[in-house]
Amino acid sequence: MKLLFAGYENYSPDDNSQHAVLFLLLCLAISVSSFFSVVNYLHGHQWLAWFQVVICAAFVPMAIRGYRRNWLPKSRAIFMCLAFLMFAALFVDGGIGNTGIYWSLLFPFLVFLLMGVRLGWRWVTAFVVCDAVLLGLHGLHVFDFTYSDDTLLYTPAMFFCFTIIACAFQLQLERRQTELQQTNLELIKSEGELRHVKGNLEQMVQKRTHQLKMINEKLSREVDEKIEALQQKEFAEIKYEHAQKMESLGTLVGGIAHDFNNMLS
Numbered sequence: 001m002k003l004l005f006a007g008y009e010n011y012s013p014d015d016n017s018q019h020a021v022l023f024l025l026l027c028l029a030i031s032v033s034s035f036f037s038v039v040n041y042l043h044g045h046q047w048l049a050w051f052q053v054v055i056c057a058a059f060v061p062m063a064i065r066g067y068r069r070n071w072l073p074k075s076r077a078i079f080m081c082l083a084f085l086m087f088a089a090l091f092v093d094g095g096i097g098n099t100g101i102y103w104s105l106l107f108p109f110l111v112f113l114l115m116g117v118r119l120g121w122r123w124v125t126a127f128v129v130c131d132a133v134l135l136g137l138h139g140l141h142v143f144d145f146t147y148s149d150d151t152l153l154y155t156p157a158m159f160f161c162f163t164i165i166a167c168a169f170q171l172q173l174e175r176r177q178t179e180l181q182q183t184n185l186e187l188i189k190s191e192g193e194l195r196h197v198k199g200n201l202e203q204m205v206q207k208r209t210h211q212l213k214m215i216n217e218k219l220s221r222e223v224d225e226k227i228e229a230l231q232q233k234e235f236a237e238i239k240y241e242h243a244q245k246m247e248s249l250g251t252l253v254g255g256i257a258h259d260f261n262n263m264l265s
Contacts, residue, residue: 013116013177019071022079022114026063029079030056033086040095048093048100055086076114080123083110088130094146101147101155104131108159108166117170124163131156 033056041049059082065071072078087107090100107127112120135152138145145152 018076018114019066019069022071022076023063023066025110025114026059026066026079029083030059030063033059036095043096045093045095048089048095051089052086055082058082080111080114083107084123084127084130087127088134091131092134092143092145098146098151101151104155105159105162108163109169112166112170117167117174120167120170128159 033052037049037052037056040046040052059079062072062075062079066075084107087104090103092100094100095103104127108120108124111123111127115123137143138152147155
């Protein structure tokens, strides 16, 4: 029951999508009001026709600002105030064929769509109070409606049913958008965690790369030192072998000279 009248607590509609819906409704309202103002005027409902012209004239600058993406503050509330007055005028006058009272059945759908469940019920309550005051004035014979008694009896029940239906549709919309927002928050959180992990991995890779570079430089120095040591060892062995050969040659020459001296003596 609380959900039915309060809606979802975490519901926060996107301004761009709400403004897109409002711009569409403004275009429809201007078209419908312009058409029926002419029709009502031709069928003898002059004051209603002029009232619709005034409301339509108020819608036009809002639509122009919306087209330029320069919305007025509280633009949705302003639209609903004008729509409130329009439906109230239709309820009082009746319009063509006394159908004005049935146009008020659209009010809950508009108000829940633009204002959400929580604020929507406040607007619906205000509209019901306004209609109740008008019905009270009718009962006091301040003015007379052109509707039949059955219409005045059953239309409030129809309005209540349409209000519940409109609220149910809006609750489903809020539920889906709330779930999408929650999913989006989880994705943003996961993205932040991934960035943190990525940063740690990059630091680890840089640290490991630096360590490997130092190890590689150390191994390169050790290899160079070993190569130099092997070269020095090989050079020393060559010198040693050369010295031994020279020593053997000297011994051989000395022996030959000694033998030659012995022969001469």
